Amino acid sequence: SQQGEEDPQALSIQEGENATMNCSYKTSINNLQWYRQNSGRGLVHLILIRSNEREKHSGRLRVTLDTSKKSSSLLITASRAADTASYFCATDYLGGGADGLTFGKGTHLIIQP
């Protein structure tokens, strides 16, 4: 299956620290995306990185992509209590077209005040 795997499954850090989450996938992709889901809510798109890109920044977010290792990382710098949420990586794999995204199992991030 194309299903991605996030690591760690859960992460608890102090406010102000950096949080790093990793994602691995199995087949060739067009792009990889990260989404955030607050408790009881829908998913919100954070950032997209294409297969020919290696690093991308958006505000306090930094995403890397290593297609040779089929892995990505999401770094949230200077974490805030409001960053508490579940974070999912999702892949739009080659040939996917309108087939939708394939999501990992998510990392539950808790920011301690």
Add this chain to the structure above:
Amino acid sequence: DTAVSQTPKYLVTQMGNDKSIKCEQNLGHDTMYWYKQDSKKFLKIMFSYNNKELIINETVPNRFSPKSPDKAHLNLHINSLELGDSAVYFCASSPLGQETQYFGPGTRLLVL
């Protein structure tokens, strides 16, 4: 204004019943999707619908059928509900050729 909306937000029903969940997007997107999120938060694509082309995840039972009355709507009909159908169902949309998806707030379905 809500970009992708779903109704109802909560749905509690008996096993064997038939139910529908509605989804509407006001973003002018060409592609719409339905996802199922189980109790372990695993999110799985069920359907995508694009220019009258329906792509079905082969693992989805045929008791589930999406219906699109127009470009802005993709409703999910579920027949003969089973206990295992209990989950949160998310609708999403994306512009044609774009990959970013916009998700609705979810419908929490509980089958008793």
